Amino acid sequence: MNKERVYGYVRLSRDEDDEKNSLTNQKQILYDYAKSKNYKIIEIFEDDNISGMTFDREGLNKLKEVVELKKADIILVKDLSRIGRHKAYSALFLEYLRENNVKLISVTENIDSLNENDDILIGFKQILNEQYAKDISRKIRAGFKQKQKDGFVIIPPFGYIKNTTTKQIEIFEECADIVRLIYKLYIDGYGSKKIAQYLNERQYHTPAWYHKKLYNKIYHPGKEWIGGEVWSDRTIQRIISNDAYIGVLRCGVSTRSVIYKFKKDLPEEEHIIHENFYPPIINKETWVLAQKIRENRTNNNVRASCNSKIHRYAGLLKCKNCGASFVAKKRDGYVEYVCNGYHRFGKNVCSSHRINEIELDDMIYQYLIRLKEVAEDNLSKIDVFIKEWNYKKRDYSRKIEELKLNIIELKNEAKEYAKQLAKKIINEELFMELIKDNEKEIELLNEQIKTLQEMKQINDNAKLGIQHSIDMLNNIINDKKLSNAHLQMLISKILIAEDENGMLDIEIILNMPFKHHLLLNNTFTQESDT
Template structure:
């Protein structure tokens, strides 16, 4: 292509922040300036490339990429912008374009207001101007981040996104109202999940009932979408991640949580999740869609999710069984065929001993035996609570209060110790800083001495936040007993174990190794909200099986 036939690329860019500068920075104004300059200086075959509403920090802009595609194809002779900042506010990438990419393709670059023209030899200050442009972007980003932080601390919705199942209140955008069209979908997803349905079964239900995905619904309502719009054939195909995100959102309990994520850099669109202690929690700000019990059951199941078994179903005790000696998870082993009497559980550490080198014993127990024991113990507890409700509440609260007091005493001691250490570190930091400022310590010595303290301080700060939360949670223990009683009232009787009632009532089960002297195995059941329940009865027992001809009969006690 002859030089005279090549394109004169007139590039315009306007960001959201630039809009505040008024008409002087508008796309229309930029176009007028660029075209006038091109006409007066005899640049022909002009073509506009425009990015409206894009930050100069990112170079993933549609208009810019289209122009660079033409540059790399050898179709561009000259690139003209109103000033350097229109091309970009990242001085490294802007410098790469001006000093490497454009020269390689013999492209002349002109920034009108900054007097930059690569056809001349007087562009020594161009890198400095690029650096100032980036400094402006960094400063603007800081101010925006500070504003968003202030809003998050007040419980205001910063990113404008509303959880699926809610709509923003027309009179107050920071207040949520249940969405008449989708609120029942959220309730259905939770109901199916806590009763033991697998994610694929929930996805099938959504597909059969033609429930639009979150992205497709947003697109139909607003004409825009945050994530890629699904293919027309996939508008009812819900991704696993979307469903797990819904199941984990505390907003469905009626709470507002802000400051959940942050950008890693003003130069990047990538975000990371903030730890719990850095988020802002505002309880009871809107109408809940899900009750506390249902939500907690869902969280328990999410925390223990694993691959389906060979028969493509989730085991009834999934995530609840642990070795009573090493604390490792117990795993289901299925025998030949589908008969449940051949299924059994073993300690995960024992199962992986060859690969990991860690030692434990088998803790083998048949599934049929465990189901028999758990059902009997659950019936024992339900019967006792129904017949002696007030006595149970008083006893459970008394035991709970003792346990809580013991835990609180230990945690408060640890908290006081950690806070004292933080104070000591602050004094050490000040002393080291003064020595460094006065020249008694070199910068290298200062960095070496403070690096270890800095890491210790971060660890202590995290632990203080954890302890404070644990202490707050422990003081609410009495309310948990009432929740367990309310759970018991929901059932007239339990004659068969299901995934739903097992995970509603039971928090975890510990399987201990066989005591060879007594030929018995201890099994501990910890119930939701209240832990172990002592009714004063003899331990629940079950005569088991013969593992081989002539073997002793083993008994199990809870």
């Protein structure tokens, strides 16, 4: 019997279910070879159902421990692909064995890793092995893609369940009620953390809990069951942003390499979208409003503590003097909003202009009454308006293209400024001033393009839109209470400036869809004493 210390290694991948590559068959091949060479195999390490593109495997790691302890002279494998299919990692592993003076023998390929004459063959085999893995990866991705195009769903989102008999996706009311509650709280002014706290305090079960209950699966296999019973702000945000709740199945939002395991988000235009796939849990108006609120909070960095709701005007108030947002402060039992430029940096940046919430409510309330009167007047002239809009629409495309060309010219100007700075034709201070002006012009042009694009969408349903908006204004006025939902639905932003006499100039900018429904050409402005 040969005195070399011999170990074996076998591996079976997910895609290899044929008999010739079974672990039993691989082991038999190694035992037969060892017998022919008068070797005694001490132990055979194995990895079952694991890809050859990863080198963090239990069996392979045990084999490395034996090598590290200088207990092995020879390692037997059926073929080189058992070690792995990643060309670079396989080469590194073979080099690691050589450094430890361990011979790897590929039995069916008659390859000896310590034989220099086999180096070219080893390199060729490694290329073929990796190419095989890539081919399998492409086939798997193609299969996934086809299932996405077919609208194939294994496990539906939280709030839905798959009928085991009909295979149809149905609303699971127990969970759907939680989804509806989350949207209601969010629109009412609760932040994501506050909603999570609300649900935890009332012991509502989480999506992870229902996932385990319904499917006997944990959300993230291989990880400990941590936090499965606790709502988090991230879970709330995922539910708020998920358009499945208005019936949309959205597939292909990201791609994951089957080989290298990295994940990459895909642009929205590459998503595979199936409209009206799920029965809606949330109506579209509510969902759109929630997205508007989410975007506003994100863009304006609006936050609330776990113990309070987000203030109703947070994110809507902007200072026309310095461009900062207004921040809410509680004083003597009422809420007031102060320019954040002044609040953070003092009079060097802006003046101390402020306005309290009661004044804002009264101003907005009066504004809505005037708005309704204008809308009712427009309703009586709707036919003339529609004719005028249809005439203007022909010119919008040309104007949009002109504005886009202007933006390109401005961007080229910015590049020219950078060249002048590099050549020291202009100093850094002048460069920053020019770039700031340039960016403001580009932002203004982008806003004009957005306005024109939205105007193009106006159609013959304008009359219904105006009537719907008038009805909504009537409801708000009659309630005599402005909710967070009302403000977010109607208003894009409120611009506040202070003149040299200490007077506040307040401009209300309506959300464009609502403004179009009312067929308004201009915003209203109102002056107020500080």
